[in-house]
Amino acid sequence: xxxxxxxxxxxxxxxxxxxxxxxxxxxxTLRNTVFEISKLGVDSIPLVIIISxxxxxxxxxxxxxxxxxxxxxxxxxxLATREILLLEFSSSxxxxxxxxxxxxxxxxxxxxxxxxxxxxxxxxxxxxxxNYIVLPKIVGFVLFVPVLCILSxxxxxxxxxxxxxxxxMISVENYIYGIQTMFSEWYVWxxxxxxxxxxxxxxxxxxxxxxxxxxxxxxxxKASTNAVVSSSILILAADVILTKLLxx
Amino acid sequence: xIEAKNVSKWFDGTxxxxxxxxxxxxxxxxxxxxxxxxxxxxxxKCLIGLLTPEEGEIxxxxxxxxxxTDAQRxxxxxxxxxxxxxxxxxxxxxxxxxxMFPLMMFSKMSKAEQKERAQFCINRVGLxxxxxxxxxEISGGMQKRVAIARAISLNPxxxxxxxxxxxLDPKTSILIDQLxxxxxxxxxxxxxxxxxxxxxxxxxxxxxxxxxxxxxxxxGNDHNIFxxxxxxxxxxxxxxxxxxxxxxxxxxxxxxxxxxxxxxKP
Ligand SMILES: Nc1ncnc2c1ncn2[C@@H]1O[C@H](COP(=O)(O)OP(=O)(O)OP(=O)(O)O)[C@@H](O)[C@H]1O
Ligand SMILES: [Mg+2]
Numbered sequence: 470x471x472x473x474x475x476x477x478x479x480x481x482x483x484x485x486x487x488x489x490x491x492x493x494x495x496x497x498t499l500r501n502t503v504f505e506i507s508k509l510g511v512d513s514i515p516l517v518i519i520i521s522x523x524x525x526x527x528x529x530x531x532x533x534x535x536x537x538x539x540x541x542x543x544x545x546x547x548l549a550t551r552e553i554l555l556l557e558f559s560s561s562x563x564x565x566x567x568x569x570x571x572x573x574x575x576x577x578x579x580x581x582x583x584x585x586x587x588x589x590x591x592x593x594x595x596x597x598x599x600n601y602i603v604l605p606k607i608v609g610f611v612l613f614v615p616v617l618c619i620l621s622x623x624x625x626x627x628x629x630x631x632x633x634x635x636x637x638m639i640s641v642e643n644y645i646y647g648i649q650t651m652f653s654e655w656y657v658w659x660x661x662x663x664x665x666x667x668x669x670x671x672x673x674x675x676x677x678x679x680x681x682x683x684x685x686x687x688x689x690x691k692a693s694t695n696a697v698v699s700s701s702i703l704i705l706a707a708d709v710i711l712t713k714l715l716x717x
Numbered sequence: 718x719i720e721a722k723n724v725s726k727w728f729d730g731t732x733x734x735x736x737x738x739x740x741x742x743x744x745x746x747x748x749x750x751x752x753x754x755x756x757x758x759x760x761x762k763c764l765i766g767l768l769t770p771e772e773g774e775i776x777x778x779x780x781x782x783x784x785x786t787d788a789q790r791x792x793x794x795x796x797x798x799x800x801x802x803x804x805x806x807x808x809x810x811x812x813x814x815x816x817m818f819p820l821m822m823f824s825k826m827s828k829a830e831q832k833e834r835a836q837f838c839i840n841r842v843g844l845x846x847x848x849x850x851x852x853x854e855i856s857g858g859m860q861k862r863v864a865i866a867r868a869i870s871l872n873p874x875x876x877x878x879x880x881x882x883x884x885l886d887p888k889t890s891i892l893i894d895q896l897x898x899x900x901x902x903x904x905x906x907x908x909x910x911x912x913x914x915x916x917x918x919x920x921x922x923x924x925x926x927x928x929x930x931x932x933x934x935x936x937g938n939d940h941n942i943f944x945x946x947x948x949x950x951x952x953x954x955x956x957x958x959x960x961x962x963x964x965x966x967x968x969x970x971x972x973x974x975x976x977x978x979x980x981x982k983p
Contacts, residue, residue, distance in 0.1 A: 494822055586805035589767050594819055595794030 487599035501605035510613030521621040525628025533638045547647020550629045559621035560660040561708045564667035568700045572675040576696035579679030580689035603676040614668035674700040724773035737933045744905045746921040751928035757911040798873035804860040806852040813848040816866045838866040858885045876908045
């Protein structure tokens with residue numbers, strides 16, 4: 470088990486050395502990168518917006534219900550909502566969700582290219598197929614993911630504001646004051662830095678599983694499941710390490 | 718010229734290729750024939766280096782493939798055109814995009830020239846009005862022809878075709894065979910074709926290698942294939958009704974078992 474994990478990790482590193490080479494043709498890679506930004510990044514925006522608004526609202530409601538002590542000032546609802554969103558939700562949890570969407574997409578797409586011999590066709594033409602297919606995906610998604618992270622932060626806070634506006638649980642002034650008080654800019658950077666790492670994990674792990682599919686459509690499905698499971702675990706592990714490094 | 722010397726290939730302990738040696742000549746259409754599952758595709762993939770044979774060597778015009786560096790291999794591969802059994806077209810590109818792809822990656826042509834060349838290749842394989850369709854929107858036979866157009870777009874020195882006319886009607890098959898034969902002679906290419914279609918064997922079989930259960934059983938050409946003494950080859954050749962009739966005719970004409978032009982036993 471441990472031995473095979475180390476072996477897989479080594480294989481994964483070898484794969485990355487194939488991916489990070491000088492592209493055969495910059496113009497083509499650049500065009501593909503733009504395409505991947507739109508497919509992997511821009512197309513995830515609706516999902517990010519919906520999930521963030523709902524989670525933001527739920528966190529806000531939970532905080533109001535659970536903080537009932539008269540000793541705690543009422544603006545702490547907004548404060549806590551903000552901290553949870555900035556510190557964990559908009560980076561780690563969002564990345565877990567994106568691992569499901571983007572990761573399975575990448576793994577199944579590349580896996581299908583493998584089983585229909587499209588990757589062999591590229592190799593036979595003398596193209597570095599790993600570089601040609603995977604690099605635009607990794608670069609495209611990593612470049613775009615901060616946008617998703619920041620969007621999620623805003624939408625989450627907006628979700629909390631909706632609760633304040635349309636229910637009587639907490640007043641809008643109180644909420645606004647809460648999300649502005651004791652604000653530390655570093656927390657935003659912390660979230661963004663984390664998402665960079667997570668985005669790299671999602672795309673590269675999924676591409677790795679897809680690229681080495683052997684067999685047919687059954688294996689493609691399996692690869693896509695493995696990609697999501699592995700990248701989720703890696704994201705959680707990286708979260709612990711990064712939090713220790715960045716917040717201490 | 719491509720030479721294979723004593724190529725053997727195993728998959729998880731099962732031996733699929735047994736010590737195959739063969740020579741594929743320049744300017745000729747070289748056919749690899751054999752039953753389904755005999756190992757034609759595996760042999761072809763060993764030739765182009767998609768699979769690594771456990772034993773044996775492949776030489777491209779005297780250059781040993783095994784000893785080449787990655788850069789040399791990539792260089793060699795720009796001189797190779799390959800048609801896969803399942804076409805292997807790029808799903809995200811149109812027909813025109815697929816044929817233009819090698820030109821875009823490797824030629825120094827302008828966009829317009831690329832388009833012109835791609836159009837020429839597409840016309841050459843007899844496709845019309847399909848330029849802007851995606852591979853999923855055209856029939857299997859059309860996909861095959863697009864794949865051929867893509868394989869020849871860069872004027873390769875070595876052309877490999879894995880069953881170029883499976884899934885095509887007889888008329889189109891002959892057209893494709895003729896096309897492959899024409900370009901081979903015209904551009905002095907080394908063409909290797911996998912097939913189990915007897916029409917192709919008789920039409921363009923200038924150099925034929927018969928593979929039976931992973932063994933190279935017989936080497937010859939379209940003239941002496943009917944007169945071989947290999948039982949497996951005879952079974953293969955005379956499997957269809959039509960060729961059984963031919964056999965009876967030949968036997969009447971020449972007498973049973975009398976073979977003048979015996980093929981070489983490898
Ligand atoms: N990747 C692989 N793993 C294990 N066995 C394989 C693999 N590829 C091929 N084989 C085996 O090798 C043998 C030869 O297969 P191959 O695809 O070369 O047949 P073929 O002559 O091309 O047949 P067809 O005319 O149907 O295409 C088969 O028995 C097949 O089971
Ligand atoms: Mg085959």
